[in-house]
Amino acid sequence: MKNIELIKLSNVHISVEGDYYEISFENAEGENEPYYLVQCDFEDPDVRCYIESDRLHLIGHYDVNQVTISNGTFLIQYGMNNKHNVAINYSATKSQQSYLEKVAKTMFYNRVLIGYKC
Numbered sequence: 119m120k121n122i123e124l125i126k127l128s129n130v131h132i133s134v135e136g137d138y139y140e141i142s143f144e145n146a147e148g149e150n151e152p153y154y155l156v157q158c159d160f161e162d163p164d165v166r167c168y169i170e171s172d173r174l175h176l177i178g179h180y181d182v183n184q185v186t187i188s189n190g191t192f193l194i195q196y197g198m199n200n201k202h203n204v205a206i207n208y209s210a211t212k213s214q215q216s217y218l219e220k221v222a223k224t225m226f227y228n229r230v231l232i233g234y235k236c
Contacts, residue, residue, distance in 0.1 A: 188232075
């Protein structure tokens, strides 16, 4: 695996509205940066996800190759030949963690590993 870029963010937010899904990570309310988010819109026939971050080199529309989720870590690998490997450390309640796992399985299908050490 290529080098992993580590981002430490305190909060995870999950949003589902119809066919639009978003998982975002950020620090305390009111702070604009740093942040990281993944959006998928299943109405669009191009099922690639849009990734946005304060780190400009991570932004764009990509195929997500794999997501690994363990308590407090969300590792996402995306782009041609896993161009980007990003691990986000975050805090979540048990119910938030469970919802994150459920939504990630919907967004990324069989490309999600749950409970593996990242």
